[in-house]
Amino acid sequence: MSKVTEVASNAKSENVEQVLLDRPTLVQVILAGGSGTRLWPVSREQFPKQLIDLVGNQTLLQATMGRMAGFSTSWDIAADPVIVCGTEHYFATYEQAREIGVNARIVVEPGRRDTAPALTLAALAARTDGRDAILIAMPADHAIADLDALHQSIEIAADYALSGKIATLGIPPDRPDTGFGYIRLGEALHDGAHRIERFVEKPAAELAAQYVESGNYWWNSGMFVVRSSVWLAMIERFQPEIHAACLQAWEHAKKADECMMPDATEFLRSPSDSIDYAVMEQIGKADSPFDGVVVPLVAGWSDLGSWDAVWQAMQKDEDGNAASGRVLFEGATATYGRSQGGRLVACVGTSNLIVVDTDDAVLVVDRSHVQDIKGLVSRIKRDKSPEADAHRKVRRPWGFYDSIDHGDRFQVKRIVVMPGARLSLQMHHHRAEHWTVVCGTALVTRGDEQFLLGENESTYIPLGIRHRLENPGRVPLQIIEVQSGTYLGEDDIVRFDDKYGRCG
Structure with missing residues (x-):
């Protein structure tokens, strides 16, 4: 029997009070690996919805980071x-955490x-200090209006987790919805929770x-304790290949830019599976040594x-209209308008x-057809149009670039590099580049040379x-880059040295 299996078995034994005398710390886990298609064109493959301020002044990720604030409880809660x-999002995740003063422990999935x-x-990651922890796992891209109600549900769920169970938060539905998974309720417990009978995938209308x-089904919120x-x-019991791959990837992990980078070769051996399929659908089976409960969450989720x-x-x-940005309504009803680019809508x-x-891009869609956007994005991807993957302004760990113009054999970008930051040492097989500094000072490495460029000075980088x-x-460095060549894709980059771990 493995060590982790022994811990789980002990948690179900009659001596559970002795085993768990030292109550573990609560650790918030934020799952921020979404790719984003249903909220196109604001959400893109490289900039999904958790990184966007959709319903408030903070992004959904930032709001999620603050979700445990004000949790008045006897539990010890980890500060970080x-x-x-994912690798394409970690630098934006890191910056958004730093913006609100959160010292997050970021784990970067190689795929x-x-x-x-x-x-x-x-x-x-939560066990690196040698102690066990209770994980409060939640998606990064949800909205919750009532944090006090959330905290009450977490408190109940944590007590079940303490006894060795896995608890999920279920949403009592107020309407039929085909966009959610459902949980069939089992035996009622004393505090409003139920044993889990089974998970049900998104049903037809x-x-x-x-x-x-x-009344026997709740929505699956995707939150687990x-x-x-x-x-x-x-x-380890239900998905040993996932367990082995993740364990090896973690043992060979490296630290880069305050983030933990599990080994890519080992991690990519793992099958792809959701929590629901991999574990939650298994715990109700007769031979399972584990128990699962669902705790109600009524919190404006x-x-x-x-x-x-x-x-x-x-x-x-x-009139039922809602707006974000520069939007005007005249004789409109039940309409949502959003101006992401600053133009008047x-x-x-x-x-x-x-x-x-x-x-x-501009999207105009009837509210009853919003689920069809996913199919539209698939068409855009099949056409290999750039609008499916990234915005015109693309964030990078060193700053960002803005694609100003492009043609068959050229592309113009405005590149902004933050103070003290640097791009990777790299080369291109298919393009040359011209750089002109418009603000700040640039330190340029070109072959065996290294030199400074000031404002209004320029240089040429041969293919x-x-x-x-x-x-x-x-101060932020701003340059105008003109690329020319037979192929101008972002994948024409060969990196030789990179402080952000992108050479692998």
């Missing part, structure tokens, strides 16, 4: 959350493997209506899984519409030459 995110491997990495009418040792025991859900979560005028006589404007751009100053 564990955030699991997408869904939520079960992500939670396994988080469980390993008629079946969803039957579920709600029966479980001891790290118990989760590791569960994943929304997964913000569509533009219609965003409209529902926002404050509205007397005017909705005249519209009804039940979603109108979203960004720098490079195939190793080069690097750095900002040695105290």
Whole structure:
């Protein structure tokens, strides 16, 4: 029997009080690996919805980071959350945490493997101090209006986790909805919770209506409360390949830019699976040594899984209209307007519409057809159009670039490098670059040379030459880059040295 399995078995024994005399710390785990298609064109593959301020002044990720604040409880709560995110998002995640003063422990997945491997990495990260912990796992892209109600549900769930169970927070439904998974309720427990009978995937409309009418089903919120040792025991028993791959990846992890980078080769051996499929659907089986419970959460929860859900979560005028940015309504009803690019969006006589404007795309969709956006994004990807993956302004760990113009054999970008930051030492096989400094001072490496450029000075980077751009100053460095060549894609980058761990 493995160590983690032994811990889980002890938690179910008659001596549970002795085993758990020292109550473990509560650790918030934020699962931030989403890719983002249903809220296109604001949400993109490289900049998903958790990084966007959809319903308030903070991004959804930042709001999630603050979700344990004010939790008045006898539990010891870890000050720093564990955030699991992808390689393409970790620098934005790091910056957003720093903006609100959160010293997050960021774990960077080398590839997408869904939520079960992500939670396994988080469980390993939470145990690095040698102590067990109770994980409060929650998606980074949901909205919750009533934090006190959330804290009450977590308190109940943590008590179940203390005894070796895995608890999930379920949402008593107020309407049939085909966009959510459901949980069939089992035996009622004394505090409003139920044993889990089974998980149900997103149903058709008629079946969803039957579920709600029966009163025996709650929505699956995707939030879980479980001891790290118990989760590791569960994943080892039910999904040994995931357990082995994550364990090896963690043992060979490296630290870069204040983030933990599990070994890519080992992690990518893991199957891709969700928490629901990998574990929750297994615990109710007769031969399972584990128990699961569902605790009710009535806290104004929304997964913000569509533009219609965003409209529902926002404050509205007397005609049911909601707006973000420069938006005017004239004779409009039940309309949502968003100006992401700063242009004025005017909705005249519209009804039940979603109108979203960004720098490079405009979406107009009937609110009853918002689920069709996912199919639209698939078409954009098949056409290999850039609007599916990234915005015109693309964030990088060193700053950002803004694609100003492009043609068949050229591309113009405005590049902003933050003070003290530097790009990787790199080369390109298919393009040359011209750099002109418009603000700040640039330290340029070009082949065997290294030199400074001031404002209004420029240089040329030939095709195939190793080069690097750095900002040695105290103000953001801004340059205009003109690329020319036969291929201008971002994948034409060969990195030789990179402080952000992107050479592998």
